[in-house]
Amino acid sequence: MSLQTRLLGLIAGLLFAASGASWLAYQQLSEHLVQRWGQQVAEVQVRYDSARLVQSLEREISLAQKMANAPVMIQWAHQPDDPALKAKALGQLKEFRSSVSDKSYFVALLANRHYYYNAGNDTDTPFKYLLDPDDADDSWFFTLVNEARDLSLDVNHDTELGVTKLWIDVLMKDENDQILGVMGTGVELATLLEDIGDVGQQGLTTLFVNYNGTIELYRERNYLNVAGLIGNTPNATIDGLFNDPEDKQQILGMLQMLKQKPGTEGEVESGLVTVDGRTQLASAAFLPSIGWFEVTLLDLETLLPRSYLWPLIGIFLASLLLSLLVLHIVIRSRILKPIVTLEGAVKKVREGSFELPRLDKPDNEIGRLADHFEKMTRSLEQSNRELERKVAARTDELSRLARIDPLTGLKNRRGLDEVMEEEIERAKRQGTGFGVLWLDIDHFKTINDQHGHQVGDEILCRVSLWLKVGVRPYDHPGRWGGDEFVVVLSPCDEQTLEQIAARIRLLVEQESRKTGLAVTVSVGGYLCQPDDNCDAILRRADRALYQAKEKGRNTVCISGMDGENEAIVD
Numbered sequence: 001m002s003l004q005t006r007l008l009g010l011i012a013g014l015l016f017a018a019s020g021a022s023w024l025a026y027q028q029l030s031e032h033l034v035q036r037w038g039q040q041v042a043e044v045q046v047r048y049d050s051a052r053l054v055q056s057l058e059r060e061i062s063l064a065q066k067m068a069n070a071p072v073m074i075q076w077a078h079q080p081d082d083p084a085l086k087a088k089a090l091g092q093l094k095e096f097r098s099s100v101s102d103k104s105y106f107v108a109l110l111a112n113r114h115y116y117y118n119a120g121n122d123t124d125t126p127f128k129y130l131l132d133p134d135d136a137d138d139s140w141f142f143t144l145v146n147e148a149r150d151l152s153l154d155v156n157h158d159t160e161l162g163v164t165k166l167w168i169d170v171l172m173k174d175e176n177d178q179i180l181g182v183m184g185t186g187v188e189l190a191t192l193l194e195d196i197g198d199v200g201q202q203g204l205t206t207l208f209v210n211y212n213g214t215i216e217l218y219r220e221r222n223y224l225n226v227a228g229l230i231g232n233t234p235n236a237t238i239d240g241l242f243n244d245p246e247d248k249q250q251i252l253g254m255l256q257m258l259k260q261k262p263g264t265e266g267e268v269e270s271g272l273v274t275v276d277g278r279t280q281l282a283s284a285a286f287l288p289s290i291g292w293f294e295v296t297l298l299d300l301e302t303l304l305p306r307s308y309l310w311p312l313i314g315i316f317l318a319s320l321l322l323s324l325l326v327l328h329i330v331i332r333s334r335i336l337k338p339i340v341t342l343e344g345a346v347k348k349v350r351e352g353s354f355e356l357p358r359l360d361k362p363d364n365e366i367g368r369l370a371d372h373f374e375k376m377t378r379s380l381e382q383s384n385r386e387l388e389r390k391v392a393a394r395t396d397e398l399s400r401l402a403r404i405d406p407l408t409g410l411k412n413r414r415g416l417d418e419v420m421e422e423e424i425e426r427a428k429r430q431g432t433g434f435g436v437l438w439l440d441i442d443h444f445k446t447i448n449d450q451h452g453h454q455v456g457d458e459i460l461c462r463v464s465l466w467l468k469v470g471v472r473p474y475d476h477p478g479r480w481g482g483d484e485f486v487v488v489l490s491p492c493d494e495q496t497l498e499q500i501a502a503r504i505r506l507l508v509e510q511e512s513r514k515t516g517l518a519v520t521v522s523v524g525g526y527l528c529q530p531d532d533n534c535d536a537i538l539r540r541a542d543r544a545l546y547q548a549k550e551k552g553r554n555t556v557c558i559s560g561m562d563g564e565n566e567a568i569v570d
């Protein structure tokens with residue numbers, strides 16, 4: 001995997017990890033905020049509803065309480081079968097009926113279990129029946145008496161009138177707190193709901209739950225009808241709304257908590273629940289004036305739809321892609337491309353070439369590295385050139401030394417061989433000859449023996465010097481070995497060969513005499529022909545030298561002259 005892929009992968013991974021963490025933090029925060037917000041909404045709602053509901057029922061409740069405490073009612077409740085007391089009480093109730101909005105009243109007396117009801121049908125004689133403790137329809141009465149709550153509000157369907165009403169039940173008690181019965185009036189649910197008003201907020205549902213957890217009112221009537229909780233299922237309890245046992249327990253727990261601090265209006269308990277598969281924030285508060293709980297359900301998906309987040313997620317993904325693209329471009333241009341170019345340059349130098357490609361030098365560590373490398377390569381190239389020059393010079397010198405005799409400074413045998421080869425080639429090319437002289441110092445052994453090797457060496461050096469003086473500038477004198485010297489004369493003819501040979505012999509004789517130690521040389525010469533080879537040439541010159549020695553030394557003998565011809569011809 002390339003460095004670029006790895007880097008981008010790593011960065012993308014880090015970005016995703018950071019995004020994941022941010023997303024979790026966002027969810028936590030938003031959940032917390034929504035809960036806080038929901039709680040505040042519920043608190044506001046409770047205050048608002050408490051005011052509206054109480055305002056709407058306050059007058060009716062007050063009238064009912066006043067009526068329930070009226071002496072005429074208390075007296076009648078003590079003696080329900082007294083016709084005079086009954087007539088007085090019914091007279092008062094007639095007034096009461098005309099003053100309440102529902103134009104109805106009911107009275108249920110504990111002493112004779114008689115239930116009186118007048119719904120304002122223009123008759124003063126109330127409807128009457130006997131309350132039966134075993135009849136479920138009458139259980140409300142006995143429950144209220146048992147609970148001994150001064151005021152209770154209940155929603156019940158009136159089968160007689162065919163309406164659903166909120167009943168205001170007021171306990172009748174004498175001065176000794178003896179419970180005598182229950183009386184009150186009703187409020188038509190439709191009217192009440194109109195009074196409370198619908199806030200019309202989508203995703204917000206309000207329920208009114210009585211002290212025992214039974215749902216009394218829904219804010220949305222449609223929902224109420226659809227749910228069928230009121231009317232069809234009059235005793236539906238709040239926990240019946242939820243499927244999850246934990247949710248049921250939670251909502252009942254919330255009501256229980258509120259029950260434990262009665263009278264603290266505005267106190268709100270809340271928690272997340274699921275209704276119809278949707279997460280809702282349930283908040284409950286107690287309305288002490290009517291003894292009900294108000295439960296608000298906030299549908300979080302409606303109030304804070306996830307679709308709101310799509311643009312956010314889109315922006316996030318777009319910026320992620322853009323960031324990766326920018327990173328890709330930056331990494332490529334500022335890091336990878338310079339590194340790849342540098343790698344190519346390093347490879348070239350490693351292979352011995354100093355021809356560097358143009359290096360990318362971004363303004364960073366890599367750019368500085370490339371710059372250092374370029375300078376280092378230039379310096380290396382210079383050192384290399386200098387080294388090569390020195391090696392070449394040294395090689396030339398060695399080559400030259402390999403062809404030079406160290407004692408005399410003349411060409412040695414190898415040098416002479418090369419010159420001979422060149423001359424043979426040239427002779428062949430041009431069809432011209434060249435001359436070879438072979439010299440040997442006479443009785444050199446005796447000189448060595450008598451005067452020592454040091455003197456012998458000096459003699460060798462002097463002879464070399466005279467040899468150089470005796471030949472032309474373009475001739476090639478050399479020391480063949482020991483006390484033997486060879487001179488290659490080019491160009492040359494017979495006359496020149498003889499002249500130079502004689503001149504050398506004479507020069508050595510005369511000059512050496514001046515030194516006090518006279519030496520002579522014998523010289524053999526040969527004028528080479530274009531088709532001669534090196535061995536043949538040297539053999540002929542050597543034979544000529546031999547002839548010169550034979551003739552008494554200090555003599556020149558040219559091959560093929562003075563009758564020597566027959567002697568040296570192969």
Ligand SMILES: Nc1nc2c(ncn2[C@@H]2O[C@H](COP(=O)(O)OP(=O)(O)OP(=O)(O)O)[C@@H](O)[C@H]2O)c(=O)[nH]1
Nearest residue numbers: 440441442443444445446448453454456457482483
């Ligand atoms: N001092 C010195 N002597 C050398 C050197 N190389 C060879 N010799 C000696 O040169 C002598 C050559 O002797 P030869 O050429 O055989 O005989 P010669 O005494 O010259 O007699 P002819 O050549 O017959 O006249 C030998 O004694 C070698 O030891 C050298 O570099 N320095």
